[in-house]
Amino acid sequence: MRLQKKPEPDDGMSDYYLACLTPADADRLKPLEELVRLAFWGEENYRRFLEELPEYFGCKAVRITGRNRDELIGFLLARALYESLELLKLGVFPQWQRRGVGTQLIETAFSEGLRRGCSRCFLEVRKSNENAIQFYYGHGFRIAGTRIHYYTDPVEDAWVMEKELA
Ligand SMILES: CC(C)(COP(=O)(O)OP(=O)(O)OC[C@H]1O[C@@H](n2cnc3c(N)ncnc32)[C@H](O)[C@@H]1OP(=O)(O)O)[C@@H](O)C(=O)NCCC(=O)NCCS
Structure with missing residues (x-):
């Protein structure tokens, strides 16, 4: 690395x-x-x-x-x-x-x-995590989908974000 x-x-x-x-x-x-x-x-x-x-x-x-x-x-x-x-x-x-x-x-x-x-990168992020979402937008990610009730404690949906790497 x-x-x-x-x-x-x-x-x-x-x-x-x-x-x-x-x-x-x-x-x-x-x-x-x-x-x-x-x-x-x-x-x-x-x-x-x-x-x-x-x-x-x-x-x-x-x-x-x-x-x-x-x-x-x-x-x-x-x-x-x-x-x-x-x-x-x-x-x-x-x-x-x-x-x-x-x-x-x-x-x-x-x-x-x-x-x-x-050749691609993806991640999940809590929909309420505005700071991280801004950070990921800044690094070229876009929203690709939703995962319903992906998180617990507290239960929350996730955005799936992705970007091309190559
Ligand atoms: C998301 C996280 C890892 C960013 O780390 P960081 O070291 O602060 O990021 P950087 O300093 O490299 O930020 C780069 C850019 O991202 C954006 N950004 C980062 N934090 C931001 C915030 N709180 N609000 C708005 N934009 C933000 C800004 O554009 C920033 O550039 P700038 O400081 O010149 O404006 C950090 O905020 C963190 O640990 N958050 C808590 C854990 C978390 O939510 N992790 C992600 C889970 S999916």
Whole structure:
């Protein structure tokens, strides 16, 4: 996976980098997912996706702290199946949003999807999640359909959004 850091003037994020999501990251996804209201799928499942199932991959944005473990600021999980790249999870800690981190994560996923032979990308998003929908519009997605009662807690329909990759 090709990873790059966006060059930015010093805005307090100068010490962060992008890297592959690994099974060792599974334990730190829960706090982020709870905070940004993504459905946590369980540490064991994340480990299995990243360890045993080669169609899954992920990337993370990490801030260098100088302590034992760098701080996770965002992550993305995706699955590449034949021509389709499915974006399964994308989240950035609120204090790091609107600084281009989500864009770098999604662009990394597009590159990896293309490298794996995918020609289209799709995802589901809660119909009420205006912020994410704006973000995805900005990255060339369009609404392709609806999945009725796709989400639980609370129950809600999803938009299916898609874009051509190639
Ligand atoms: C969606 C999300 C990943 C975007 O991450 P991010 O790092 O803030 O995104 P970026 O800074 O790269 O934003 C790029 C552009 O997307 C659009 N955008 C992003 N967040 C937006 C918001 N809250 N409202 C309106 N537009 C937004 C803007 O056009 C933005 O460009 P700008 O900041 O120059 O105006 C982040 O808001 C998030 O984690 N949300 C909670 C979890 C979630 O909903 N995930 C998606 C589930 S399907």
